Amino acid sequence: MKIIATDRNGKVHELEGRDGWSVMEILRDGGLDIAAECGGACACATCHVYVNDGWFEKLPAPSEAEIDMLDMALAVEPNSRLSCQVICSDETDGIKVTVAPE
Amino acid sequence: MSAAIETDVAIIGAGPIGLFAVFELGLLDLKCHLIDILDRAGGQCTELYPEKPIYDIPGLPIVTGQELVNRLLEQVKPFNPQFHFGEMATRLEKLEDGRWKLATDAGTEIIAGVVVIAAGAGSFMPKRPPVPGIEAFENAGDGVGVHYAVRKMETFRGKNILIAGGGDSALDWVINLAPLAKSLTLVHHRDGFRAAAHSVNQMRELEAAGKVKFHVASVKAIHGEPGKMTGVTLAGHDKSEWQQDADAFLPFFGLTIKLGPIAEFGINLHENLIPVDTARFESQTPGIFAIGDINTYAGKLKLILSGFHEAALMAQAAFHVCRPNEKLRFQYTTSSSNLQKKLGVS
Known part of the structure; x- marks a missing residue:
């Protein structure tokens, strides 16, 4: 399963997802610059990404906790998600995300 | 400014590793002062995930960030560490007698034989919105420009x-x-x-009464001269943009971690981390030690348990720096009546 991730410099990375891992973990493992300060506890909003090309609508809806935590993210757009809350599976194969500005 | 405080060890960061360092140093009779930008102990554990269970602390199959910090505070209590909360370590200088003087943004000065940097990923600082040129409007003075905190409400009277x-x-x-x-x-x-x-309800009432305007929008630009803000450009989700007068802009997006002034201390850094040796956990500046997430060495793992180990070895080395003429005898807390006395258990 693939994750197509655009970093803050506009460079596109094709990363291999792992079933059950969060997109944040795959981005971090792939060397992308993403703070993810709380380590994936939905507690800091520093793993903020934009989900592109129709993938936002295909994902399970964010939890209320994630929607609340997005209030602490900067430059939030309608397709914003916290990548620690997006879990890789066969359904997310090919998902396109862009790391949000710091 | 009051007189400088003299102690054995100044620790930057009161997270789990800074706290455990107090314990290991305390067993060797070294007294500690700790500086932390947050208003309480615990660092990331209590600021970011107080309720999150941690599963990899040896001997504690499950413990939350807050519980771990509470237990560490209990563990270091016999050593009476002195905390300086809400202060950022901003300046470090070497004194002629070989000791260090560490100063904070609140004017505290600590003179110590050893400085231990246990600052995690750095200081918690307010998140800065990605608005071009926003820095130029910060520190513009009371009640005007960009502020990430309100110190005196009065300064905002009569302002937009x-x-x-x-x-x-x-x-x-x-x-x-x-x-x-x-x-x-x-x-x-x-x-x-x-x-x-209840806060949302109060805000809605103020909005209904015409005392507050609310827009689903974000700030795209700040207008004015550096130091003299005049207004902003706001943008809605539909990409429409409009301008609005504003004397002051107060963004509240919580905190994020930045390395901060440690970068200016003159210590050798590698990718914002402090390279250390793995026998002493000393930086390349003798007398300055670094433990926990802030250090780097071959095989480094950013785990709390690794930081505890680093604190123990650092303490042995720090003893020799602080007490060059004394012999250090290694003792176990299980059997040493001397250590048990320090811990107040015998």
Whole structure:
């Protein structure tokens, strides 16, 4: 399963997802610059990404906790998600995300 | 400014590793002062995930960040560490007698034989919105320009205020500043708020009464000269943009971690981390040690348990720096009546 991730410099990375891992973990493992300060506890909003090309609508809806935590993210757009809350599976194969500005 | 404090060890950071360092240093009779920018002990554990269970602390199959910090505070209590909360370590200089003087932004000065940097990823600082040139409007003076905290409400009297954010801080300041502002506008990325329901209700009442304007929007640009802000450009989700007068812009998006002034201490850094040796956990500047997430060495793992180990070895080395003429005898807490006396258990 693939994750197509655009970093803050506009460079596109094709990363291999792992079933059950969060997109944040795959981005971090792939060397992308993403703070993810709380380590994936939905507690800091520093793993903020934009989900592109129709993938936002295909994902399970964010939890209320994630929607609340997005209030602490900067430059939030309608397709914003916290990548620690997006879990890789066969359904997310090919998902396109862009790391949000710091 | 009061006189400088003299102690054995100054520790930057009161997270789990800084706290355990107090214990290991305390067993060797070294007294500690700790500086932390947060208003309480615990660092990331209590600031970011107080309720999150941690599963990899040896001997504690499950413990939350807050519980771990509470237990560490209990463990170091016999050593009476002195905390300087809400202060940022900003300056470090070497004295002629070989000791160090560490100064904070609050004017505290600590003179110590050893400095231990246990600062995690750095200081918690307010998140800065990605608005071009925003830095130039920070520190512009009372009641004008960009502020990430409100120190004196009075300074905002009669001003056109713009607040951004949807959490408790944003809404608390909307409610508190609305009565004294000339105008107050709140912008947030959605028509919903993370803040406590009663705060949201109060804000809605102020909006209904015409005392607060609310827009689902974000700040795209700040207008004016550096130091003299005149207004902002706001943008809605539909990409429409409009301009609005504002004397002050108060963004409230919580905290993020930045390395901060440690970068200016003159210590050798590698990718914002402090390279150390793995026998002493000393930086390349003798007398300055680094433990926990802030250090780097071959095989480094950013785990709390690794930081505990680093603290123990650092303490042995720090003893020899602080007490060059004394012999260090290694003892176990299980069998040493001397150590048990220090711990207050015998």
